[in-house]
Amino acid sequence: MAAQTRKYWKALKCPICGQRAVFYVTMEAVKDATQYPVPFEVFHEDHKFLIYLDSGLLISRIEEPQPTLSSTPQPTKKKKTKKKKTK
Numbered sequence: 001m002a003a004q005t006r007k008y009w010k011a012l013k014c015p016i017c018g019q020r021a022v023f024y025v026t027m028e029a030v031k032d033a034t035q036y037p038v039p040f041e042v043f044h045e046d047h048k049f050l051i052y053l054d055s056g057l058l059i060s061r062i063e064e065p066q067p068t069l070s071s072t073p074q075p076t077k078k079k080k081t082k083k084k085k086t087k
């Protein structure tokens with residue numbers, strides 16, 4: 001059997017949507033690291049967030065999502081055009 005890349009499964013609460021996010025990391029994520037912790041992008045549903053892994057692939061910390069980027073589509077706020085009552 002060929003040496004497979006071992007997957008280390010992780011589960012945490014997604015900082016963006018608050019749902020449980022399950023993903024895996026491999027040693028590939030940290031093998032070229034020159035310093036720790038190593039930033040690692042986690043893709044969850046249709047968004048992503050950043051975590052930091054230490055040399056043992058443990059989650060060192062979770063990066064809070066960046067404040068709205070200009071490219072991020074904002075949920076359409078229902079704009080209620082308040083029309084002044086003309087009487």
Ligand SMILES: [Zn+2]
Nearest residue numbers: 014016017044
């Ligand atoms: Zn999420």
